[in-house]
Amino acid sequence: MIHSVSMQLHRATTSVLLALIASFTTLCNAADVEFTLRAYVDSVAIKPGALTEVWRYGGTLVTGNSDTVANLASSSIGPIIRVQQGDTLVVHFQNDLPEATNVHWHGLDIPAAQDGYATDLVAAGASRDITFTVLNPAGTYWFHPHPDMTTAHQVMKGLAGMIIVEDAAERALDLPSGALEIPMVLQDRSFTAKNQLIYAPSMTEMMIGWVGNTMMINGYIDTSFDVPTRVHRLRLLNGCNSRSFKLAWNDATPMMVIGNDGGLLSAPRSGGYLMLGPGERADVWADFSTLAVGSTRTLLSQAFHPGQSQGAIPNGAALTVATFSATSAQTETRTLPTSLVAIEQYLLKDAANPTTPRAWPIGFSNNEFTLNGGVFVDHGVAANEIVPCDTLEYIEITNIATTLRMAHPFHLHGRSLQVIERTNLSGNATAYANVVAGFNDSGWKDTFLIWPGERVRFLVRWSAFAGDYVYHCHLLEHEEMGMMRTVRIEPCPLLGDLNNDGAVNDADLALLLGGWGTAAGDVNADGSTDASDLSMLLGNWGA
Numbered sequence: 001m002i003h004s005v006s007m008q009l010h011r012a013t014t015s016v017l018l019a020l021i022a023s024f025t026t027l028c029n030a031a032d033v034e035f036t037l038r039a040y041v042d043s044v045a046i047k048p049g050a051l052t053e054v055w056r057y058g059g060t061l062v063t064g065n066s067d068t069v070a071n072l073a074s075s076s077i078g079p080i081i082r083v084q085q086g087d088t089l090v091v092h093f094q095n096d097l098p099e100a101t102n103v104h105w106h107g108l109d110i111p112a113a114q115d116g117y118a119t120d121l122v123a124a125g126a127s128r129d130i131t132f133t134v135l136n137p138a139g140t141y142w143f144h145p146h147p148d149m150t151t152a153h154q155v156m157k158g159l160a161g162m163i164i165v166e167d168a169a170e171r172a173l174d175l176p177s178g179a180l181e182i183p184m185v186l187q188d189r190s191f192t193a194k195n196q197l198i199y200a201p202s203m204t205e206m207m208i209g210w211v212g213n214t215m216m217i218n219g220y221i222d223t224s225f226d227v228p229t230r231v232h233r234l235r236l237l238n239g240c241n242s243r244s245f246k247l248a249w250n251d252a253t254p255m256m257v258i259g260n261d262g263g264l265l266s267a268p269r270s271g272g273y274l275m276l277g278p279g280e281r282a283d284v285w286a287d288f289s290t291l292a293v294g295s296t297r298t299l300l301s302q303a304f305h306p307g308q309s310q311g312a313i314p315n316g317a318a319l320t321v322a323t324f325s326a327t328s329a330q331t332e333t334r335t336l337p338t339s340l341v342a343i344e345q346y347l348l349k350d351a352a353n354p355t356t357p358r359a360w361p362i363g364f365s366n367n368e369f370t371l372n373g374g375v376f377v378d379h380g381v382a383a384n385e386i387v388p389c390d391t392l393e394y395i396e397i398t399n400i401a402t403t404l405r406m407a408h409p410f411h412l413h414g415r416s417l418q419v420i421e422r423t424n425l426s427g428n429a430t431a432y433a434n435v436v437a438g439f440n441d442s443g444w445k446d447t448f449l450i451w452p453g454e455r456v457r458f459l460v461r462w463s464a465f466a467g468d469y470v471y472h473c474h475l476l477e478h479e480e481m482g483m484m485r486t487v488r489i490e491p492c493p494l495l496g497d498l499n500n501d502g503a504v505n506d507a508d509l510a511l512l513l514g515g516w517g518t519a520a521g522d523v524n525a526d527g528s529t530d531a532s533d534l535s536m537l538l539g540n541w542g543a
């Protein structure tokens with residue numbers, strides 16, 4: 001008996017030491033990537049003649065690979081940040097704008113306090129360190145300001161950058177990289193005769209969405225690209241305030257999509273066209289190997305009807321997005337992979353509420369668009385906006401209000417979701433049939449278009465990070481008017497708090513060691529108290 005106890009204590013002591021070493025190593029790990037991110041006013045040469053005043057981010061790398069931070073010359077867009085899944089980032093954010101702002105990391109699963117909640121602001125002249133670990137898989141994410149009531153004009157002035165995540169599964173596919181990988185931030189803008197950005201939305205433009213008359217990519221008005229006759233990877237981001245695109249090639253080449261908002265798809269998806277609403281991303285396999293040198297292929301946005309539209313080039317008007325000219329002959333050796341990455345497919349039967357979706361309808365009342373029956377209230381949540389942590393749930397968004405019916409890009413912060421159903425309940429059948437094949441709902445989404453009359457249902461596993469995140473319409477004029485609500489993720493049970501006193505400390509450690517090898521002191525509920533339980537307890541030590 002004495003021997004047995006001493007053996008248990010010996011094993012426990014060894015495990016304690018190993019776990020302590022692991023915890024200590026984690027604590028001592030410096031940031032994998034560290035950079036300063038400054039928001040400031042600049043003047044850049046966008047058009048011939050006078051410089052254009054913009055608001056922009058500038059990045060300066062402190063720690064990390066030399067390709068981590070790429071600023072774009074003569075542009076308001078950027079920087080393009082390139083990181084690895086698992087990297088811990090430390091961002092020294094400096095606000096040199098004349099007003100308060102913040103940074104939202106669109107699509108990334110990060111703690112609420114780092115996510116840029118709409119009232120969590122950095123005052124003019126102030127700075128803040130933002131830190132998080134990249135949990136999301138390889139994909140195209142982005143960052144932009146998110147202050148309540150001022151997001152639309154801050155983004156319009158130029159503040160938007162891309163954060164590209166890479167991982168081993170993506171590297172194994174040997175997708176086009178380097179010069180064959182083209183980040184493309186799609187935006188529309190309007191300029192005065194003196195080359196200054198125009199943005200003074202009327203009430204109609206606030207209601208229906210502001211659109212510009214000039215197509216821009218990465219902050220440049222030249223949307224043409226010279227390419228070798230190779231396969232390219234286009235990382236498309238719709239960074240418009242309110243314009244959606246119905247993307248198609250001019251020569252009927254299929255739109256070959258390999259990635260979505262939250263990473264690569266399980267397999268390439270071929271279609272005639274692709275809908276891309278504000279905030280959405282798409283990775284496109286663009287095969288220019290069949291182009292003759294001297295010829296071009298044009299990326300178009302085809303005509304569609306979003307319900308409401310206004311402006312010189314209304315949302316839904318046909319337009320040219322980009323032109324690719326084959327300027328040099330090269331031999332292509334890559335072929336399109338038949339499968340891409342493994343994606344955990346959520347199943348409705350596994351949801352905590354498989355027959356009773358949590359419903360957050362889009363509505364319209366008092367001349368305002370609403371979500372879940374209301375508009376934004378600082379940290380205000382309705383009972384059905386408090387959700388359990390780390391739990392798979394079934395959610396339903398409807399867009400069936402009858403006043404001012406129009407398409408909205410729905411965006412959920414903090415967690416990627418999987419769309420499992422779209423149904424046109426009451427929308428115009430012809431208008432719907434003209435877009436529905438372009439909704440790429442496969443893979444991980446965080447933003448999706450919901451058409452007038454439509455119902456979209458999705459599954460989401462709420463983050464393990466507790467706290468308040470917003471969900472909102474990514475038509476930025478709508479967001480600004482309050483079409484934004486808060487979802488509160490409840491704290492997960494505190495693993496290791498064996499005596500349920502709200503803290504993990506020496507009293508819990510004593511209970512765990514006392515129950516070593518038995519079910520008493522079992523933190524992970526696997527029936528036995530062992531090193532994995534000890535590791536969890538120590539991981540929450542002091543919490």
Ligand SMILES: [Cu+2]
Nearest residue numbers: 408473475478
């Ligand atoms: Cu909207």
